Amino acid sequence: MKADDCALKVKSLSLTFANGLKIFDRIDFSVDDGERVAIIGRNGAGKSTLLRASLGMFPQSKSEGEWLYGEPMQNISGRKRRQLLRQVGFVHQRHNLVPRATALTNVVHGAIVRYRPSIRVWNQALAPGYLREEAMDLLERVGLADRALNRASELSGGQSQRVAIARALMQRPRLVIADEPVASLDPVAGEEIMELFSRLVAQQDATLIFVSHDLSHAVRYADRILGVRDGRIDLDCSADAKSIDELASIYGDEDDD
Amino acid sequence: MTRPPARLHAFNPPGFAFAVVGLALIITAFNGIDFDLYTIIEGGPRLTRLLGQMWPLNFEALPRLLNSLWITFLMAICGTTLGIAVSLPLVLFAARNLTPHPYIRFVVRAFIALCRTVPDLIWALIFVIVVGLGPVAGALAIMMDSIGFLGKFFSEASEEQDPGPQEAVKAMGGSRLDVAMSVVLPSAMPAFTSDALFAMEKAVRASVILGLVGAGGIGIELKVAIDLFKYETAALIILLIFSLVVSVEQVSNRLRAKIIGGD
Numbered sequence: 055m056k057a058d059d060c061a062l063k064v065k066s067l068s069l070t071f072a073n074g075l076k077i078f079d080r081i082d083f084s085v086d087d088g089e090r091v092a093i094i095g096r097n098g099a100g101k102s103t104l105l106r107a108s109l110g111m112f113p114q115s116k117s118e119g120e121w122l123y124g125e126p127m128q129n130i131s132g133r134k135r136r137q138l139l140r141q142v143g144f145v146h147q148r149h150n151l152v153p154r155a156t157a158l159t160n161v162v163h164g165a166i167v168r169y170r171p172s173i174r175v176w177n178q179a180l181a182p183g184y185l186r187e188e189a190m191d192l193l194e195r196v197g198l199a200d201r202a203l204n205r206a207s208e209l210s211g212g213q214s215q216r217v218a219i220a221r222a223l224m225q226r227p228r229l230v231i232a233d234e235p236v237a238s239l240d241p242v243a244g245e246e247i248m249e250l251f252s253r254l255v256a257q258q259d260a261t262l263i264f265v266s267h268d269l270s271h272a273v274r275y276a277d278r279i280l281g282v283r284d285g286r287i288d289l290d291c292s293a294d295a296k297s298i299d300e301l302a303s304i305y306g307d308e309d310d311d
Numbered sequence: 312m313t314r315p316p317a318r319l320h321a322f323n324p325p326g327f328a329f330a331v332v333g334l335a336l337i338i339t340a341f342n343g344i345d346f347d348l349y350t351i352i353e354g355g356p357r358l359t360r361l362l363g364q365m366w367p368l369n370f371e372a373l374p375r376l377l378n379s380l381w382i383t384f385l386m387a388i389c390g391t392t393l394g395i396a397v398s399l400p401l402v403l404f405a406a407r408n409l410t411p412h413p414y415i416r417f418v419v420r421a422f423i424a425l426c427r428t429v430p431d432l433i434w435a436l437i438f439v440i441v442v443g444l445g446p447v448a449g450a451l452a453i454m455m456d457s458i459g460f461l462g463k464f465f466s467e468a469s470e471e472q473d474p475g476p477q478e479a480v481k482a483m484g485g486s487r488l489d490v491a492m493s494v495v496l497p498s499a500m501p502a503f504t505s506d507a508l509f510a511m512e513k514a515v516r517a518s519v520i521l522g523l524v525g526a527g528g529i530g531i532e533l534k535v536a537i538d539l540f541k542y543e544t545a546a547l548i549i550l551l552i553f554s555l556v557v558s559v560e561q562v563s564n565r566l567r568a569k570i571i572g573g574d
Contacts, residue, residue, distance in 0.1 A: 111482075135484075136484035136485070136486065137484065138484075139482065139483065139484040140483070140484040142482075143483075144479065144482045144483070146475070146479060148475055150475040150476045150478065150479035151476060151479075152476045152493065152494050152497055152498060153473075153476075153498065154497045154498055154500065155493075155497050159493075163480060163483070163485075163493050164483065166480060166483055166484070166485045166489050166493065167483060167484035167485065172485070172486070172488075172489050173492070175493070176489070176492045176493040177493070177497075218479075221479075225483055
């Protein structure tokens, strides 16, 4: 497979921490454009670390190459790197919004690399009209149009995560990466937001990679599942190839159902 | 029942030596300045005489003094404003979470420390030579003092902000400036405002003294009144200064309570 066909491709990725702890040893994987991939594994298996390392977020990681849509991610300038990352929308486990900024401003921030000079996207009040409309439209799609001028600190956990999703989509990403996006929410809100999230990502024809410890989410919202265990990817199959019970016996947390 | 340990359970030679040296230093200090309780008691009547000479207050010069006081206040505002204007951009280099390189951070923090360690009176003397007598020299001296204070506190406020949102903007591809302006500045705004108000209070107190070296404001009036033994006028000036400092502190305390309590 040529690197250019892939949204993300990693060749022989190793990561060893300064204390000698070996996290990954020569991992290879790639994600096709338009795929929806779930990364599963027990607590501490290194799911999130794998995602971050493949985007070069650990200076100490080593690999024979990391490509984002065919562009190498290694040995590039900070500026080039920022340009590449612009194509990637992140949704973090904690929503990571600016608490004192309004929901609308937080969504407008998503255009921070797309729009120059970026001074106009530091705050919604300065933003050009079309960006405000776009941000408002996204807030409407996540069901929070009426909270546009509420500060992020005034929103509930679920509402904040919706704003974070809108912010990620505001980047018009080709690839959306979500690190346990609903882990901090109660199961009902989590289900609802996972459903909304995967629908919006599909509407934008973006590729989706998400880390989840909820195996039912992995089976339902992904086409393909990667299982991480003992520093390697030891499962790579289509989402309908295994039952939840089969997956749970290997990747479920002991204390989980 | 277990018995309590001996009162002096462990003799610690370095600690003991330290205490001895400390005590010796304190004794030397009082001897060195010829500190003598008798002189102080003897001075008591002179203090009552001085207080007597200060009464009744002399209001003759009040209009001129109010004008000087007003200038003193304006000088403090200008100095603090300039200090804020210089300190804010310095945060981009002095705060650990925003600086482009640790060496740059070191250099900028050294500059900020220099502004802080040189006393405002010295800055005033320097600026009186540079720009001449008057309130501009005073405002510049206050600016340097404020940079020393605000540069440090703004940077610390910036470093205290939650790294999560900053990393989120970085991950989107935001630059250092984007992180500073879209995340750190709005998040740290209450802390910045509170620090700026403190600097303002400090500047008002300082601006009173700066007049003594010719850097404008009411300080020079106080010096002249005392040098000419016009204690009735001096007392009025002291009261005016006192009311200015106290009012500024009151207003600033209330604003600060509102800002910090508001979120």
